[in-house]
Amino acid sequence: MGEIADMMLGGEMCEMCGVPLDGEGYGAPRYCSKSCARDRGASMEQVEGWSKKPTQDAFLLSLAARLTKYGYTVEIKTPYHFRVNNCLDVYPQNRKWHDIKQNKRGEYEDIFRFAKQFFTAK
Numbered sequence: 001m002g003e004i005a006d007m008m009l010g011g012e013m014c015e016m017c018g019v020p021l022d023g024e025g026y027g028a029p030r031y032c033s034k035s036c037a038r039d040r041g042a043s044m045e046q047v048e049g050w051s052k053k054p055t056q057d058a059f060l061l062s063l064a065a066r067l068t069k070y071g072y073t074v075e076i077k078t079p080y081h082f083r084v085n086n087c088l089d090v091y092p093q094n095r096k097w098h099d100i101k102q103n104k105r106g107e108y109e110d111i112f113r114f115a116k117q118f119f120t121a122k
């Protein structure tokens, strides 16, 4: 595959018209405009500036804020890793948890229901 094609597929330029895009590609095709994305039948999330990441980070951080509101102590290590009440690590992106005191791990469906159960059982 040629270099240009690589750059297009890697998201460094518009995959439809070849316009260079700001920011780093993240290994997936991106588009300069909604009309280019539409011409390719691509999702609007692939349009430059519609990067999914900030939205996802904001969502994950809003979970931490809600946990705090419910009375938990939340230490935000990264948007993908919180420590709750100093003993439970939560990875909201993968819905996984890790009890750092007892070294147990698992997955949860709903972080609020899970946290309630986890701390009530103690």
Ligand SMILES: [Zn+2]
Pocket: 014, 015, 016, 017, 018, 019, 031, 032, 033, 036
């Ligand atoms: Zn384009």
